Amino acid sequence: MSPTIKDVAKKAGVSIATVSLAIHNNQRITTITRNKVLRAIKELNYHPSRSAKGLVTKTTGNIGFVLTDDHFLKTEPFYTMIFLGTEFVTRGNDYYVLLATINKDFKEGDELPRFILERSVDGVIVAGKVPDAFIQKLSKFDMPLVFVDYFPPVDDHCVVMVDNTRGGYQAAKHLVDLGHKEIAFIGADITHPSISDRLTGYKQALETSGIEIKQSNIIIDEDYPARQNGYNAAKRLFEKNKNVTAVFACNDAMAIGAMQYCADNGIKIPGDVSLIGFDDVEADLLLNPPLTTVRVPKVELGTEAMNVMVNLLSSKSANCAKKIVVPVELIVRGSTRKI
Amino acid sequence: MSPTIKDVAKKAGVSIATVSLAIHNNQRITTITRNKVLRAIKELNYHPSRSAKGLVTKTTGNIGFVLTDDHFLKTEPFYTMIFLGTEFVTRGNDYYVLLATINKDFKEGDELPRFILERSVDGVIVAGKVPDAFIQKLSKFDMPLVFVDYFPPVDDHCVVMVDNTRGGYQAAKHLVDLGHKEIAFIGADITHPSISDRLTGYKQALETSGIEIKQSNIIIDEDYPARQNGYNAAKRLFEKNKNVTAVFACNDAMAIGAMQYCADNGIKIPGDVSLIGFDDVEADLLLNPPLTTVRVPKVELGTEAMNVMVNLLSSKSANCAKKIVVPVELIVRGSTRKI
DNA sequence: TGGCTTCAGTTAAACGTTTAACCTAAATAT
DNA sequence: ATATTTAGGTTAAACGTTTAACTGAAGCCA
Incomplete structure (x- = not known):
């Protein structure tokens, strides 16, 4: 068994209260007694039991x-x-x-x-x-x-x-600054505040840049923003909407799905379409091309x-x-x- | 404050020992008393304190x-x-x-x-x-x-x-089965038993297939098996050794580094060189081409x-x-x- | 009937801490 | 000289459980 406060007290020749007070640097204990206690603690390699401490202090650590x-x-x-x-x-x-x-x-x-x-x-x-x-x-x-x-x-x-709103703004603004006008947004689970904030940022960027916000350029899946849904959203987008030149995906997972759709359908990135994601996940760097994104400091x-x-x-x-x-x-x- | 065993005992009209015994399904307690106790527990929404339990049982969970x-x-x-x-x-x-x-x-x-x-x-x-x-x-x-x-x-x-040895065997055997004869191994930190086992498996596969094991085809970095070292190992390998047609990297990280080196130096994978890794990390699927590997069920x-x-x-x-x-x-x- | 078991609980100690209340001797004030 | 404060501890209760030892009633057997 590991030593208890009792063992320390006996070894140091003081009461257990003194040991406890010494440990907690209580003023009442003189330096000389404290040192006696500390030495005993060291020699026995004593460490207070968290359970016992927790019981009385009502903390658990x-x-x-x-x-x-x-x-x-x-x-x-x-x-x-x-x-x-x-x-x-x-x-x-x-x-x-x-x-x-x-x-x-x-x-x-x-x-x-x-x-x-x-x-x-x-x-x-x-x-x-x-x-x-x-x-x-x-x-x-x-x-x-x-x-x-x-x-x-x-x-x-x-x-x-x-700062999802600002991130959404930065992403869309980046595309605007590159000269894009037909900028799509693909997302999912819009009830999630993070996602809707990103969309808000997107809208703000287009607005302040004097670019019309078209509902046909905004694809929202109801499900979870995962790769498969990114693939599907890109499909829905490009099947009805040929003139889009840039896509802002609500996160990297969907962006990766969208990239896969483009690869499968001969849409070159960034040749035909610029693509930007959100999150900055590990996978981004391995993609071909590596994905432009908004880094979330996870x-x-x-x-x-x-x-x-x-x-x-x-x-x-x-x-x-x-x-x-x-x-x-x-x-x-x-x-x-x-x- | 949340209720204690005392509160339960009072409510059920029994002693705290009975409550404890009832909770632990002790035979001594009749079904009727146990039910009284259980009802009180439910009504008070009582849950035993882990700290207190830990103190006496010397367990923490x-x-x-x-x-x-x-x-x-x-x-x-x-x-x-x-x-x-x-x-x-x-x-x-x-x-x-x-x-x-x-x-x-x-x-x-x-x-x-x-x-x-x-x-x-x-x-x-x-x-x-x-x-x-x-x-x-x-x-x-x-x-x-x-x-x-x-x-x-x-x-x-x-x-x-x-089962690293078997995995190493399978990896090298796979390359042998594809008709390769000049099969290199690149690794790092050979003092790690996992790595050396993989090398052992590689040697076993070549041996049982009647292929000579050449030291010049085995590159071991002393450092950690990371991407950068994979890049360097591939460099060392291909600079001195032009006729290698297949590479078994001791893990995916090094394989990814090797793949990068090949991309940088016009070596086509799998056209010129077949490459296999070990671990099966998430990144493998995103590589171009996706990496053949040995899956470790992490x-x-x-x-x-x-x-x-x-x-x-x-x-x-x-x-x-x-x-x-x-x-x-x-x-x-x-x-x-x-x- | 009386002694022995068994049953179904209760009592109380123990786990290892913290800390409020108490104590004693020395220092200080009046 | 006596009363009061201070310094530097100690005592003991408390935290919320578990469990060994105990108890009293009922059942059983001869």
Whole structure:
């Protein structure tokens, strides 16, 4: 068995309270006693038990990270990167991250992740879009909450967001600057605020550039923005609309699908059509041509979210309802060109 | 505050011991009392506190997952997939996974991950190659240990391995079957057992096919098997060795680098040279041509490792020193062809 | 009838910490 | 000289469980 505080107390010839106080640098303990204690700790290689500490302080040193199972399973490691971002921060602070998924159709009667019920976490980071019913139920626990890459309907929470509107603007503006006039938008799941914000940015860019916004140039799939849907959206677009010279896909997955459609149908990129995506996933660089895109700093989203959480927990301040918007960056590669 | 076992006891009109026993389906409690207790639990929405339970049972419900920081940071999400595999299993069993990294130059004096010292985990899964000093230090704690994708020097541990030798054999055999005779191997970090096993398989395949093994066809970089090193290895290979018609790269990252070198130097794949990798990473499908490779079931490695761990913890049996070898699979795509 | 089992629970100790309340001796104030 | 404060600890309760040991009633057997 590993040594307990009792062993340290005996070895140092003091009470266990003194050991505890010494560990926490309490003023009441003289330097000389503290050193005695510290020496005993070193000799025994003592480390306090987290369980015992947790029981009395009602803290666990863990943060929950929740996302829906379909986000968890998708091939693009978008949320994985955010998760890793949170891990980076915990390295510095004294926390660990517990991961849990919920059903994307979470209903009122469903159980919350076990770590919430058993109080194994001090706070919860929610990543990506989650059902309303889940947020409702989660909010009943008075537990610090941080949302990342999703803007919950009720608005008194801490949120870390991507500047999707500005990114959409930058993407479309880039195409405008290259001389394009017939610029299409392909997207999916427009109820997702991130996606609709990108569309908003697209519209703003065309508007401020004096280019008419045509509904026929906007293709929205109802489903999830995945490669297959990008393929289908491109098909729907090009079958009815021959004069499009540039396409802004709502994310890289759809852009990759669209690129595949073009390859299958003799549409040259960027020769015939310029294509720009959103997210900047690993795959972009391997495409032929490499995909121009708007970079979302995925790891940074995670670090920011965890930073907010750690602040929330340490300051014990009221729910600050803080909002952080992390900037995006246009990455020009080979899939766009001057017309 | 959430309800405690005391609240349940009061509501059900029994002692707290009865509540505990009822929860654990102890025979001593009649169905009628158990139901009373269960009803109270439901009404109060009671869930036992993990900290309190942990304190007395000396369990935490957590499993540690350790890898070196360079593995954690590399772009190919190889170990991330293994990690996710462990997560999948914990969904079914009652565990969570805590992630920690160690320095790849871990020395004897370095501290172990905090979750081990503070006893926040019931067992540790070690992924990938880790320093000997780390294993030494870790072994001193009598904590269940499972190694995945690495074979520790001292051999009394549970291990989940990839069948690298067989995979290397299959890869080289595939090239032989396509009629190739001058088959090169490019690799790096040959001290890693996985890599050297793949080389062994390569040699076996040539041998059993009656093809001479030439040292000049084997290029080993000392560094890490990454894209850049694949590029360099291909350069070294083709500059001195014009008649090679097929290359087996020790992993996909190096294969991708080699492919880049070939593209830069007018070597057509698979026209002039057939190329095969190892791992089957996401990027392979996006390459032009898509890469023939040997699939390593990454997620399955994680699930297997976690299954072994869960068995170890539940059976409380002696360290079974179990070995599991998960099979690989040849995936033929566009980068190899008949000569 | 009386002694022995079995049944169905209860009591209380234990797990390893933190921390409020208490204590004693020395220092300071009146 | 006595009363009060301060310094530097110690004592003991509390956190929420589990579980070994105990108890009292009922059933059984001779």
